[in-house]
Amino acid sequence: MTISSHIAPAPETTSPGLENTVAAETILSHVDGAAGRLIVRGYDLDQISSWSFEALLVLLWKDLAPGQVTEADVQSALGQARAAAFHLVERLLPTIPHLSQVEALRFLLAALADSQTVPHHVMAIAAVPVFAAAIARNAAGSAPVAPDASLSHAEDFLFMLHGTRPSEENVRALNTYLVTVADHGLNASTFAARVIASTKAGMFSSVIGALCALKGPLHGGAPGPVLDMLDAIGSEDNINAWLSASLARGERLMGFGHRIYRVRDPRADVLKQAVGLLRHGGGRIGFAEAVEAEALALLAEKKPLRPLQTNVEFYTALVLEAVGFPRESFTNVFAAGRMGGWTAHVLEQERLGKLIRPQSRYVGPQPSQM
Numbered sequence: 001m002t003i004s005s006h007i008a009p010a011p012e013t014t015s016p017g018l019e020n021t022v023a024a025e026t027i028l029s030h031v032d033g034a035a036g037r038l039i040v041r042g043y044d045l046d047q048i049s050s051w052s053f054e055a056l057l058v059l060l061w062k063d064l065a066p067g068q069v070t071e072a073d074v075q076s077a078l079g080q081a082r083a084a085a086f087h088l089v090e091r092l093l094p095t096i097p098h099l100s101q102v103e104a105l106r107f108l109l110a111a112l113a114d115s116q117t118v119p120h121h122v123m124a125i126a127a128v129p130v131f132a133a134a135i136a137r138n139a140a141g142s143a144p145v146a147p148d149a150s151l152s153h154a155e156d157f158l159f160m161l162h163g164t165r166p167s168e169e170n171v172r173a174l175n176t177y178l179v180t181v182a183d184h185g186l187n188a189s190t191f192a193a194r195v196i197a198s199t200k201a202g203m204f205s206s207v208i209g210a211l212c213a214l215k216g217p218l219h220g221g222a223p224g225p226v227l228d229m230l231d232a233i234g235s236e237d238n239i240n241a242w243l244s245a246s247l248a249r250g251e252r253l254m255g256f257g258h259r260i261y262r263v264r265d266p267r268a269d270v271l272k273q274a275v276g277l278l279r280h281g282g283g284r285i286g287f288a289e290a291v292e293a294e295a296l297a298l299l300a301e302k303k304p305l306r307p308l309q310t311n312v313e314f315y316t317a318l319v320l321e322a323v324g325f326p327r328e329s330f331t332n333v334f335a336a337g338r339m340g341g342w343t344a345h346v347l348e349q350e351r352l353g354k355l356i357r358p359q360s361r362y363v364g365p366q367p368s369q370m
């Protein structure tokens, strides 16, 4: 018997994007793409969208990590961890080479040592806003602002970004954003995190891998380009011509389409409402709605058999712009929210303790027979 005859044959069919493949069981979240529904540990999105980000972390981490059982525990642990992360910023920010903002975040996260004593899931959450705010200020030529441990995570993020106390309505909008994007089934970045976690590489390596997956324009890199698109269209009378020309060139319209949703992404509506509540956020909303309506009509015409609807990234762009983030930092802000889900999935995968190692089907040439 040859060694190769012990290896189970690979299944006959493959799907390059793993569509319709169930690759994990999770208690964390479920995306119902036909109904346009997102469930996070037993709650519908609209039940949790008004929660604090800290309360959502309590839910996500429940029974997966020791400590942090109340919202106050999480707020206090995150406040202390943000202060610790800021020491790294002071030391490393001047050494960052010329990088985009998401590359700079990847660089700083890579400096988190596995040997450090702050619980790694807490540090991973705390570090992102500290790093992202410092990176955004650095890009604008401003010095970093130290965190204030007494503030909520969303408020401190805006404080570190602007250097002044943010308005309550901006804090509420950013908090809603962080909660809305915190977890979303087995999306590409979460899957990447679980694959890395399954090798026992540790929390920081797993979430850095997730960030690398998030940064692509087909995943978390879209909201900056959404604003670029709105700017390029410029005025209502140019909407149809601009979008038609873009589609005719075979381009994808940023902020539309989703692997799972065949109806509207429920997160888009939560974020649209959050922008609508901002006194200074409504500037673009009317124009954005007009672009959205025309884009949906053109996509339905172009792809009648493939329902392409508005996804989370379209209104993400408007929320983050309204609370003052530069568009180059949008992916980093997405990472600040999604880190909630990444850390919980890594903890869940570590608890499972099973290596993720699928098979491939060999379609290359056979060795020549001698």
Ligand code: ACO
Pocket: 017, 217, 218, 219, 220, 222, 251, 252, 253, 254, 255, 256, 257, 258, 259, 260, 299, 303, 306, 308, 311, 312, 313
């Ligand atoms: N604009 C134009 N055409 C589109 C779009 C779009 N936004 N999205 C999909 N299509 C078309 C594709 O060109 C393809 O057409 P074809 O069959 O003629 O080649 C068809 O619809 C199916 O597209 P796939 O890429 O196979 O679908 P998939 O489920 O893999 O794609 C994705 C999902 C990547 C999000 C896609 O819709 C897209 O590229 N959207 C634009 C980028 C974007 O908004 N990204 C953020 C996603 S949300 C998130 O990750 C948080």
